[in-house]
Amino acid sequence: MSIATCVExxxxxxxxxxxxxAMVVGMKNSAGCWCLQCxxxxxxxxxxxxxxxxxxxxxxxxxxxxxxxxxxxxxLQNKNGANCEGVNAxxxxxxxxxxxxxxxxxxxxGLVDKVLESFKLWVNLHAENLGAEEANTMRDTCKxxxxxxxxxxxEHLAAxxxxxxxxxxxxxxxLRLATAAKSKAVQAERKAKANCDEASQCHNARVxxxxxxxxxxxxxxxxxxxxxxxGKFNGVNCIRTMEKATESFVGDTxxxxxxxxxxxxxxxxxxxxxxxxDCKCKSFARSLGLLDVVWxxxxxxxxxxxxxxxxxxxxxxxxxxxxxxxxxxKLTTLQPKWHLTFDGHLLHQVRKHGGLADKADDTIEFEHQxxxxxxxxxxxxxxxxxxxxxxxxxxxRRNCPEVKAHLATCKAKIDQLNLKRGHSVALTNKRExxxxxxxxxxNDNA
Numbered sequence: 001m002s003i004a005t006c007v008e009x010x011x012x013x014x015x016x017x018x019x020x021x022a023m024v025v026g027m028k029n030s031a032g033c034w035c036l037q038c039x040x041x042x043x044x045x046x047x048x049x050x051x052x053x054x055x056x057x058x059x060x061x062x063x064x065x066x067x068x069x070x071x072x073x074x075x076l077q078n079k080n081g082a083n084c085e086g087v088n089a090x091x092x093x094x095x096x097x098x099x100x101x102x103x104x105x106x107x108x109x110g111l112v113d114k115v116l117e118s119f120k121l122w123v124n125l126h127a128e129n130l131g132a133e134e135a136n137t138m139r140d141t142c143k144x145x146x147x148x149x150x151x152x153x154x155e156h157l158a159a160x161x162x163x164x165x166x167x168x169x170x171x172x173x174x175l176r177l178a179t180a181a182k183s184k185a186v187q188a189e190r191k192a193k194a195n196c197d198e199a200s201q202c203h204n205a206r207v208x209x210x211x212x213x214x215x216x217x218x219x220x221x222x223x224x225x226x227x228x229x230x231g232k233f234n235g236v237n238c239i240r241t242m243e244k245a246t247e248s249f250v251g252d253t254x255x256x257x258x259x260x261x262x263x264x265x266x267x268x269x270x271x272x273x274x275x276x277x278d279c280k281c282k283s284f285a286r287s288l289g290l291l292d293v294v295w296x297x298x299x300x301x302x303x304x305x306x307x308x309x310x311x312x313x314x315x316x317x318x319x320x321x322x323x324x325x326x327x328x329x330k331l332t333t334l335q336p337k338w339h340l341t342f343d344g345h346l347l348h349q350v351r352k353h354g355g356l357a358d359k360a361d362d363t364i365e366f367e368h369q370x371x372x373x374x375x376x377x378x379x380x381x382x383x384x385x386x387x388x389x390x391x392x393x394x395x396x397r398r399n400c401p402e403v404k405a406h407l408a409t410c411k412a413k414i415d416q417l418n419l420k421r422g423h424s425v426a427l428t429n430k431r432e433x434x435x436x437x438x439x440x441x442x443n444d445n446a
Contacts, residue, residue: 102349
């Protein structure tokens with residue numbers, strides 16, 4: 001009798017939100033300004049399209065140890081520094097950074113939230129008539145301060161480059177003046193933004209504001225903000241937002257539903273033309289549509305867990321088009337989630353690990369939501385000990401084999417009933433319609 005080795009070695013992969021992954025590898029509080037896969041910091045995002053393939057920038061266990069050693073050395077010398085290349089502590093686990101996966105639930109959530117924030121900012125600054133003269137004045141002041149700050153930053157970079165080349169008294173004086181002007185402009189910008197945000201928040205709280213009308217239109221498409229998610233869209237709502245991007249921003253003529261563009265035209269400033277509103281809304285709709293194509297290709301399992309060549313080519317094209325449109329719209333690229341998605345890491349991991357559809361972090365997020373709901377249900381209990389006991393008992397009850405068996409039986413009966421009613425056919429038709437829609441977005445060269 002002979003024994004053959006089937007699996008010689010397992011390669012563990014790790015998934016979770018970026019804050020947890022940063023703690024795992026010893027990059028505490030660095031998830032927002034450093035990449036966990038490579039030694040790229042925030043201001044360098046979008047500087048190299050093949051950053052995931054660069055051996056010099058790739059993080060390894062040895063590079064983490066070297067960075068931690070250098071950080072401790074600087075700390076012993078009483079030199080300031082919160083980290084060294086993002087590393088500032090021992091990792092919680094002995095994990096290779098290249099075994100960390102891009103969270104395919106949290107990444108689209110962050111990107112969708114950023115697109116919606118950018119659209120809301122554009123509406124507040126350039127489109128909506130706030131009504132009150134004082135509020136409009138504050139907004140105009142904010143726009144001017146942003147332009148002055150941007151110009152001062154450009155002049156400061158030019159003065160710094162000139163001083164690095166020549167290093168003469170004249171260049172040093174010019175750099176000093178440019179630095180002072182930049183600091184003054186940034187302070188003025190912050191103050192103007194704070195005043196403008198306060199005026200915008202007061203206006204957005206009113207029933208007739210565009211922000212309130214946008215929320216009602218979101219709810220018409222089945223998208224709502226979850227109270228247990230900090231008032232933001234959770235994963236399901238972000239997916240629906242991407243799927244319904246065209247209907248939400250441009251409108252749905254088949255069902256006689258108006259989009260954000262129509263509502264914006266009703267309350268726009270005189271200086272903003274209808275063509276500009278239409279162009280902006282179409283750009284935001286296409287951006288979300290391309291994000292839908294990207295993440296549906298990553299999460300799709302219709303043709304099996306392993307991605308096909310057609311899926312890889314669709315993903316590659318959608319990433320290039322999405323990045324190009326993102327930069328064309330001048331949206332911010334300082335988020336690590338944007339860097340993981342568009343700077344090569346996502347495509348590299350999909351190729352390397354044979355797809356990410358079976359390696360999602362949805363289960364982790366779902367468990368978080370269940371725990372938050374239980375905490376909210378028991379919030380009226382004054383005793384912390386009693387509150388925790390009730391939560392623990394409820395979790396234990398849900399894991400009881402007898403309860404699980406009853407739930408499985410009920411689910412089987414529901415599935416059988418839906419099959420008789422033809423729900424499976426309707427679901428298949430719905431998936432096919434989504435597929436056709438995504439192919440149209442991916443093939444659109446507009």
